[in-house]
Amino acid sequence: MTLRVRLAVATALAVATVALGLSWAAFAVIRYELTHQLELELTQAATVATQQQGAQQQGGQQLGNEPPGVLSGQCRYLAAPACTQIVPADPARDPHSAVAPYLFPVTPAVREVAAGQRGAYFSTTAVGGFPARMLVTPFRGGTALQVVLRSDGVDRAVRQSAAAFAGLGAAGVLAAGFLGWWVSRTGLRPVARLTATVERITATGDPHHRITSHAATGRRRDEVTRLGESFDTMLDALERSVTAQRRLVSDASHELRTPLTALRTNAELLARGDRLTDAQRARAATALGRQLREVTGMVNDLVELARDEEPQALVERFRLLPLVEHAVTAARGHWPGQEFTLTVGPGAAEAVVPGVPARLVRLLGNLLDNAAKFGAGRGPVDVLVTRTGDRGETLEVSVRDHGPGIATEDLPYVFDRFYRSDTARSLPGSGLGLAMARQIARAHNADLLARQPAPHEGPGACFVLTGLPVAP
Structure with a gap:
């Protein structure tokens, strides 16, 4: 199935489960309340019968002389009061009559209630061919009292409630299906737009x-x-x-x-x-x-x-100063007519850095060649190595020439590939050296910056390798 169908089915199942669960819970509550109300009426009828017998005793009858048999037997009508009959624990005490002495079946459970061997209980029976609810409760003098009310009205109400909630549940399932479809369509519309965009980019190649x-x-x-x-x-x-x-x-x-x-x-x-x-x-x-x-x-x-990106070479820990001295010596050989000066700040001679020596030599060589090319004949190329940071945790290498310098409008572009200013177009080179130098610097968690010297320092250009981390 597609994602939209899965989302619709999952949403529909969740909503349908909630709707059916609520319908079943409401039906169970209504059925319980109707049945409980009927049982309350039976309990009330049993209390009334007990009170009437107590009144008769106060009128002169002896305790335990209540005769077994039917006390009230009109409950076959729906609106009639409850039927009551007294059943003794001993079958020998049953009333002797040609007519059936009892309206309702007398089971062994009823005899046990009369003998005090069992507590009161509710059960389902029939009266006059109609369903009824019966309460059996202990009575006086070793007898049990049976109280019966017709329950077909309650049963009919329960069936009607079941039909109504079944309809509501079915409507809830249909609504759940519609909601699932709507949620999947609405919720996945941005995803569909994303998919369409990806397919369009794939087809046209235009990002x-x-x-x-x-x-x-x-x-x-x-x-x-x-x-x-x-x-x-x-x-x-x-x-x-x-x-x-x-x-x-x-x-x-x-x-x-x-x-x-x-x-x-x-x-x-x-x-x-x-x-x-x-x-x-x-x-x-x-x-x-x-x-x-x-x-x-x-x-x-x-x-x-x-x-x-830089090739994944083996990173080493080494002192940076010998590497700078090697690069300066190589530059002197490449530019015999150019003067190079090297100055080392406090603590820089012993500083150890992690990196790839060959790549840093390439970076320094590009900077020195660039400085010698643009500053030839106008003064020395000054190289300065210093420690920076609050605790000397980084190294900084600056390369400064005394040539014409970098125009302000050219500063943002000096590290672009193939970029060459108007004054540099007549000089040899491809315009890739500074771009490669910055790439190497960033691969070593450092950066390469270009700036103009302060006015009192004279003309020229300065490139600074800054933020080179010092190994512990």
Whole structure:
């Protein structure tokens, strides 16, 4: 069964069970009250008979001389008072008459009540061919008193009540079925809308559709609405991911077009090597090798960035300062004409951090290469390692150059993939280094920020690796 059918059946069964249970309970209460009222009348009739016998005793009769037999026998009529008869415990005391001495059957249980061996009780009997209710209670002088009233009126009322409540129960079952259908349709309408949206997205591949509107969200805050909002949040993330993927593919194709064209040109040029001089062939081969390295590096960077997460490598604990010194030494070899200075703050030399050394070396290398490229010839590249936090629980590494700096309008975009400012378009690079550096930083529970130095510090740009946790 579908979810809607299951919900409708479950709701209908619950409502029908309640309706039938209430009908049965009401019928049981009415039947009890009617029967109890009849028994109260029998008890009252027995009390009246006992009082009459007491009055006769006070008039001169001796205790225990009440003659057995019928005291009142008109109860075969519906509106007649109760029939009463006295039955002795000893059958020898039964009245001797050609006519039946008793109106009602005298059972051994009645004799036991007369002998005091059993208490009073109610039972069902018949009088004049009609159903009746009988009370047998101890009487005076070793006798029992039988009191009988016709019960066909009560029985008829009970049957009518049963028919009425059976009809109500049937109506309740029908109402339960309708309510179950209505509840399932109303309650699952948002789910149906969610399903339709998912099917539409699956069919079209467009994650632009949404489940809930702001007006519907403002009206109610139930579980289904929260599910729709959560699904909308997931669709937002999916749309951003798809948009970023498309932008990455577009940017990558744009960035790769120029080096691939140059590669093809140099390859075609080398294919006609017999027409070139030795110097021309050497220049073409050198350019081809350089372009191959650039394209290979760009493709590797794209592969790492396309994962949008760091590879799961073995996390180690190591001192950060030797890693920074290694990165600075490598940068000096790559940029022989650029000066690099390293400053270590108090407590930073002994600080141990958890992480992947190779990835942090890549991060620092990207920052140092970026600083050397934009600050070449304008001053040293300053590297500062300090401990931060109230108790020195984090490390901070800043890399500052003395170049032209970052324009204010470019600051929000410096970590975007393939973003290059107008002043950087003439310089070598693909625009992926800073994006990869921030990805590595966040994988180490840190962050990478870009800022402009204070006015009194002079021109330049500063990149800060902040929040790198220090291992205990």
